[in-house]
Amino acid sequence: MQKIVLNTTYYMISQLSIVAGFREKKSYLVDAFFTRPFRVANVGQYKTDDDLYLMVMSSSPGLLDNDQYAISIKLEAGARLQLQSQAYQRLYRMQTGAIQNMKIMLEPGCAFSYVPHPVVPHQNSKFEGHTTIYLQEGCELLLSEIITCGRKHSGEAFLFTSFQNLTEVYYKQKLILKDNVLLQPRQVPPGTIGQWEGYTHQGTLVYLNTGEQPVQVYLEKVQQIVAAEKGVFFGLSQAAINGFVLRILGHGGEQLFNCFKRVQGAIWQNNLLPEAPVPAKSKAPLLVQQV
Template identity: 40%
Template sequence: MIAQLHITTALRNGITYLKHSYFTPPLKIANITEDKTVNNLQISIMSSSPGILDGDDYQLKVELDAGCAMQLHTQSYQRLFNMKTGARQLMEVHLKEGATFTYLPHPSVPHENASFVTKSSIYLQAGCSLVWGEVLTCGRKLNGELFQFSKYHSITQVFLQGKLVIKENLLMQPALIDVNAIGQLEGFTHQASLIFLDENADCIPLSDGIYEYLSQQKGIAFGVTAAPINGLIIRILGYKAEQLYDCLKAIGLYQIYQITEKAS
């Protein structure tokens, strides 16, 4: 099934509003913004499908006008079902000057024999803020499906004013590469990453705060690294999807608060 979604936002009296939306089954969206006096539009992507099925082709596009601020939410964990040919998702995000975008989707759960490729391209103009996360699990752990999926390939590209500044390339093929080997997961079962970019952020105290917060979490290993442009890249390994997802939300929500306060 080919599923398409297109969201466009604009600014009215300093507040972001949903200017245009288009979606095809099984996708739909809902505006879940509670405080409409703050420049922080909140949109949730929902689906009537239980997950991504064999042969699915998801095509998502998000466009934010200058000065807009939006959080994009997901409905639930993304289940990748048993497949023969595979499925894919293509996502494009375009931010004009001074726009802010936050996307922290629920963890992906690849079932046995799942084969999934996702490619995200994010285009930033000057003065933009980005919080972008991803959590990948080992599969249905309680069903004994640890790393029984065929392939998971996630490519994330971030462009600043047309120049490629970050490229993440996560490829896991458990049947070909031992996930427990040195340089791989080394016994961990879940992994998460977060990209934070903001040319106005003071990243040194922010990095120290994130390091201190993650140091208090049990059963994880992590790293906090300076991005090629002003920002941070965080990676976390652990054993529980909810724990890693909560860590990303805690870090991301702090940034959202800072951005909202700055905008107001």
């Protein structure tokens, strides 16, 4: 590991690099490099398909003050990688803060899916994340994030200092989607209008497809999956390009995580397609359902 200086503060960089390849109609791990606390495990031994399934593991209980994670993921042409997390990501009490930078690069014809466990920001934690994704022709991207209010059963609901995660997606070097989540409970109470309004967990799932498969055929089925959940409020909207964004408010991290896993499983196995094609004129509007 190495040290860098950011704003006169020393940060310890933990690195993770994954390269996935495709050969003879099968995805495989080309290279994996990591420093403490990261580890990478192959969890696809019992899968019946030829995709690559990896789990990112950590020997650390969570992100500590002055931690910086640098993550790089590259998929060579044709590769399909489903990345998994090991457990909830905890953000511990901090004075300076922790940083995570993730860079994902997909060459033509790739598919990448990542539905990590929820993030639990402890009291006085500070986190800043930046995810940059580069897509080429014929790619599929599914990426999600779940943020909790903290350890609410320990009386730490919304007692973290700040949480920010910026996601930017580029297609052929052009910005096509930008999502900036910024939470500062001490400055903007989460219970106010336009914020979480009484809910304690927020989930966001992004799906983009730069191939020929129109995502309109997915929207109704995704809505059905989420509408089956009790006690949630959600919005499902079609992106400006071929894709959609799903945002959910709820009261349980495990519930939102399992819901996202069901959406991921259906899309990954390509079984969300309806029996009849959606008419060309029916561009999906914003769909909101409360149950």
